[in-house]
Amino acid sequence: MFKNRKRLFLFALIILSLISLLWIFFATQGKPDTTPLPTPTTKFELVKTIPANNSTDPLLSTSAVEFYFSKPIKVESLVIASEPKTNIIFDLNENNSVLYVKAVEGWKYETLYKLTISVSSADNDNLSEKIILNFKPGMLKFSPLDEIPQ
Numbered sequence: 332m333f334k335n336r337k338r339l340f341l342f343a344l345i346i347l348s349l350i351s352l353l354w355i356f357f358a359t360q361g362k363p364d365t366t367p368l369p370t371p372t373t374k375f376e377l378v379k380t381i382p383a384n385n386s387t388d389p390l391l392s393t394s395a396v397e398f399y400f401s402k403p404i405k406v407e408s409l410v411i412a413s414e415p416k417t418n419i420i421f422d423l424n425e426n427n428s429v430l431y432v433k434a435v436e437g438w439k440y441e442t443l444y445k446l447t448i449s450v451s452s453a454d455n456d457n458l459s460e461k462i463i464l465n466f467k468p469g470m471l472k473f474s475p476l477d478e479i480p481q
Contacts, residue, residue: 375402375456382466390468392437395422398462402452403427414445427453438468 381397382388404427411432413419418435432446448462 373402375400375452375458377401377458377462380464384463385465387467387469389470390438390466392440392468393433394438394468395431395433396446396464396466398430398432398448398464400428400430400450400452402454402456404430404450405453405455408449408451410449412447414447415442417444440468440470443467 378399378401380399382390404423406423406427409421409430411419411421413434417438420433420435422431422433423429424431430448430450438444444466446462446464446466448464449458450462451457
């Protein structure tokens with residue numbers, strides 16, 4: 332009789348273990364995502380900038396400011412103005428939808444810059460207004476490369 336109880340207990344333990352494993356397996360599988368994908372935007376617009384507008388985040392003086400557009404831009408329509416007056420250069424990604432703007436001599440730390448951009452898309456869509464980006468490059472703080480004043 333003692334052997335039967337031991338076997339019954341072992342059998343119940345195995346069954347519970349299998350049920351637990353099956354529950355864990357199906358619980359981690361998750362349900363398929365049924366939310367519809369967003370429809371691609373056809374409107375020509377600025378999607379994001381790096382750095383963000385009015386940012387004081389650390390930015391290397393040699394870094395490019397990045398403008399991400401929803402469509403490829405028409406290079407011939409591009410007009411970039413900077414305040415304070417700065418010699419700038421630009422580059423584009425392979426499909427002309429990301430604009431990279433750099434200061435030739437580098438961005439000066441703790442200087443407020445204002446970039447104004449006017450551009451149209453490759454299929455001649457215009458932005459609703461000029462893009463204005465204000466940013467102030469900040470230095471990395473507490474870096475081992477920072478000099479400590481004596």
